[in-house]
Amino acid sequence: MKSNFKKLFLAVTIFTSIIACSGGDDSNNISLNQYENQLVGRWESLTTPHPNGNNNPNTYFKSFVTFRSDRTGINGFNEVISPVDQFSESNNIKWKATNTTITVTYEDNTEETGNYQLIDSNNFRLINPNGESLVYTKQ
Incomplete structure (x- = not known):
């Protein structure tokens, strides 16, 4: 059970990091x-x-x-x-x-x-x- 929780936590952390990083790119598109x-x-x-x-x-x-x-x-x-x-x-x-x-x-x-x-x-x-x-x- 702990192993599944760690995998889930890791997956959520990576997913959140990807979304957070891509969200910051929008401000660079201002011309x-x-x-x-x-x-x-x-x-x-x-x-x-x-x-x-x-x-x-x-x-x-x-x-x-x-x-x-x-x-x-x-x-x-x-x-x-x-x-x-x-x-x-x-x-x-x-x-x-x-x-x-x-x-x-x-x-x-x-x-x-x-x-x-x-x-x-x-x-x-x-x-x-x-x-x-x-x-x-x-x-």
Whole structure:
């Protein structure tokens, strides 16, 4: 009886592994356009000193975004305004891009679109709807 149970357990384990592995392949079938392919990766923008940090060189604002090839990602920020005023946040996102815009959809289904300019293969400028811009560098 133990031998049959072990065989059954082994068969179920192998079957489950095959299904789990093949299920992950679906995300690789997403076709990115040429602009999205250029953006895949982790990008960071660092402003120091922080604009509200009273010119203290130990203050900063760091914005980051990771664009994955399955059109998911993470974006967020870390900021240090003073030793007691420190904040950070990150969000899971879905994203898409054209030659001039990046659209991000958050988990609560809110959507933001901003213009961007690819400066070179390691840098792009993101311009938010208010006209403010940050330069991001590929990490």
